[in-house]
Amino acid sequence: MDERLNILLELQSMDIRLDQIKIEKRQTPLDMKRLEEEFNVLKVTTEQDQITLKELKAELRNTERELEETEVKLKKSMLRLNEVKSNKEYQAILKEIEEIKEINAEQEEKVIKCMEDIEIQEKECSEGSLRWERNEKEYKIRKNEFINKGKELDQEEQTLNDKRSKLSDKVDKxxxxxxxxxxxxxxxxxxxxxxxxxxxxxxxxxxxxxxxxxxxxxxxxxxxxxxxxxxxxxxxxx
Ligand SMILES: [Zn+2]
Structure with a gap:
């Protein structure tokens, strides 16, 4: 058979592969970008979880402080009960004490709710940081794969181009x-x-x-x- 045909066919299969390499080389950075974006979403979520936990802890501290203040107020009002002169004044202080107790109860409830939320959030955070560690490892592995793939493609392209140019010399112009x-x-x-x-x-x-x-x-x-x-x-x- 015509030797020129053999060379042309070989040239063609090289060119088809070279075209594929071009497409793969364009795709690799896109895949890497998508991976980075996925990773960043997880990063933001994990960071947001930590922020929420901090906010909850601050809220707990505030409520506990308010609760302490209310308790001091309550004690003071109770003491004043012993010093009242008139029944009217006595009734007024009793009313005040009732109000303080109500506030006190609300604050106690808020502290309990806050503690429960913190417990849930802490669990979420520790799970999140485990997920984060796993993903960071996977991200590094895959990023390396992309980098290696890019290098392999470059090398294959180089080799093919060299072969192609040598082969081209053998074909009628x-x-x-x-x-x-x-x-x-x-x-x-x-x-x-x-x-x-x-x-x-x-x-x-x-x-x-x-x-x-x-x-x-x-x-x-x-x-x-x-x-x-x-x-x-x-x-x-x-
Ligand atoms: Zn045809």
Whole structure:
């Protein structure tokens, strides 16, 4: 079979791989960016959990302080009960004590609620920090994978380009130009088989005379429909 065909086919498979590498190289930074974004969302959530915990603890401290103040007030009012002169005054202080007790009860309830919230939030935070550790590890591993993948692709591209340039030197200039022009316009496979009289690039039939000629001479020709470089499918195995 035509040696030029072998070289063209090899060139074509290299070019198809080189195109894939270009696509993969564009995709890798996008994948990495998505990973970073996912990681950042988790980071923000974990940080937010810690902030909420701090706020709850501050709220507890405030309420406890208020509670202490109320208790002092209550004690003072109780003491004043012993010093009252009139019944009216006595009643007024009693009313005041009732009010303080109500406030006191509300504050006690608030302290309990706060403590419960803190307990829940602390659990959330410790789970969050475990999740965070796991994710940080996974993030580092995957980031390394992306970096290595990028390096591998660069290396493969370099190797293929070197091979391609050596191989190109072996192809007839006109044929190479034709091939390059076709690849620029049509992408993917531009050197295609003709099977049962049909071009496998455009899936249209070629004239019977050209088909017979293709079989008889095992030559390289152009598809009259799509201009792809065509060869007889049966010729490849021969
Ligand atoms: Zn065609």
């Amino acid at each position: 006109d044929l190479l130009n034709m091939y390059n022009r076709l690849r620029l316009n049509l992408k993917n496979e531009v050197v295609v088989q003709v099977r049962d009289g049909v071009c496998s690039g455009c899936h249209l039939g070629i004239p019977p005379q050209q088909y017979n000629d293709l079989i008889k001479t095992n030559s390289i020709q152009s598809c009259p429909n799509c201009n792809r470089i065509i060869y007889w499918g049966g010729a490849k195995e021969s």
